Each structure stands twice: as C-alpha cells, then as structure tokens.
Amino acid sequence: MSVGGRSLERHGTGRAPARGSTLRAVPSARLAVLVALALALPACVTDQGVVTVLATRPMDLDLRELDEGRTSVHRDAVGRDTRVTSVLFLPTGESPRLEDAVEDALLDHGGDVMTRARVRTIDWWFLIGVSTVEVRGDVLRLLETP
Numbered sequence: 001m002s003v004g005g006r007s008l009e010r011h012g013t014g015r016a017p018a019r020g021s022t023l024r025a026v027p028s029a030r031l032a033v034l035v036a037l038a039l040a041l042p043a044c045v046t047d048q049g050v051v052t053v054l055a056t057r058p059m060d061l062d063l064r065e066l067d068e069g070r071t072s073v074h075r076d077a078v079g080r081d082t083r084v085t086s087v088l089f090l091p092t093g094e095s096p097r098l099e100d101a102v103e104d105a106l107l108d109h110g111g112d113v114m115t116r117a118r119v120r121t122i123d124w125w126f127l128i129g130v131s132t133v134e135v136r137g138d139v140l141r142l143l144e145t146p
Helices: 020-038 098-110
Strands: 043-054 071-087 113-126 128-144
Touching: 043 128, 071 098, 071 113, 098 113, 098 128
Parallel strands: none
Antiparallel strands: 043 113, 071 128, 113 128
16 A cells, blocks of 8 residues: 555554654764764864974984985884873873884884974873874985995
C-alpha cells in the first residue's frame, strides 16, 4: 500500500512514521558527536617563519667554500620538542625550545647544520595543555677535509 509516495508495508506497523522523527534524530546525534570532538581537542597551529641557517652550537661556517661533493644533505628532516605547559589550567613553567627541536632533527640525521628551516608551534589543551615546537628543513652534514 502506498500513501503520498511512501510505502506503509516496509515499516511493519501499517502506519507511516511520524513526520521527520527519524530524520531529526540522526543529525542531532551527529551534531552531538561533532560538538564533543570540538570541545575535546581545541588546538592551534601557528607558522612562525623560515630561518635560513640553524645550528645548536657555535660553528665556523662559510657557505661560499662549501663543497657539494663532500656534503651530505637530508631533505625535509623534522625535529620536535614537546612539553606539558599546564595541568588543570595551572601553568607548569615549561615551554618547548627551538634549540631542542633543531637538535632532535640534527641527531636523527647525523647533521651539523639545518638550512631552510620552517618553524611552527602546535598547541592543544583539554584539562592539560601541551605545546610543541616543530622545525622542518634540510639537514647538512659537513664532512671535514683530510
């Protein structure tokens, strides 16, 4: 049997469902999930800029005399330093350090210097606050001449 283009037999009761009853339940459930996710992980990502050359210790570096044949380059290396910055809205006094993020990238790839480094910060919080400094660029290993 069909009324207004709707089949009454497929619902098993012989009656048409209440107008919009099941249609409103699904979007409100989706909305509740989206709101819960939005409240659970508020975050902020900020690009800080690009730095031409980074090193974590003093170096005598003259790029004009750099021999490309004796230099090892690892492209798009990533280094991070992450710290818990607050607990229950109380600051911990910790913050991530750019120097530690650069050292992370240099140690992972056996390099001495990082070039064309893009720096960004990532912060998120929900009862605790976590902050990360991320640096992404090319890591150079400068081989000494014999």
